[in-house]
Amino acid sequence: MVGEPVQRLQAWLRAYDDRDREAMADSLAEDAVWHVGGTHRLSGDYRGRAAILGYFDTVRGETADTMRLEPLEVLANERHGAAFLQVTAERQGRKLDVVVSDAFRFDPDGRILEFWAHANDQAAIDEFWA
């Protein structure tokens, strides 16, 4: 991975937006862990590239590819990153519109080693995925 920390994080968000699985995989360390908050069907820990990409495949499938991440602020240094996102999606007639904070920890090569997500309205997310 090359580029400044903020650019790396923006590359991850762009890869998601472009539905570019290869670029998404390239942003992730092989043993990356993705902690999904809340108490809904997708909550829990996803370990490894394949499991994390599988999570995003499930999200796309369940929401008919309507989930959009609009960055409000993206911050990063060599060790950590943060993305504050306006997240919108639709699923089975339900609409989601929340601000989500993602926290990232990078490995020495600048790949994402660990990330967490939490929303300003977790109840809305839990209900959306119910």
Add this chain to the structure above:
Amino acid sequence: MTGKGERLRQAMEAVTSGDAEGFADTLLADDVVWHWPGRSSVSGDYRGRDEVIGLVRGFHELTRNTLRIEPLDILEGRDYLMSFTRATAEHDGRSLDVVMADAMRFGADGRVEEFWTLSNDQEAVDSFIG
């Protein structure tokens, strides 16, 4: 007014020294909302300075003032900030040692209006709190 990151460091020192009011006075807007995740007895939203002070005091009582917040990294943006800390505490023979990522949204007057707490091991936090 000092920078957001510097005031956060002061506020964390107040927490570690058992001063819940000092924490609030240093950092929080009067109508702050704090989102506490997970499935423990304290999970949920805390609205207003007094409720947040009550939450912090509850942690001090639970842990008999063994709660320590060690700053690892602070990413400071325009409206948002993400802090990475190592939190350790003990109570009744249980010990906690997790990395917390705290996301904050600041108002125009430089005080935190919204606060999300994210842990890399929410189950450990939930079972520690009970």
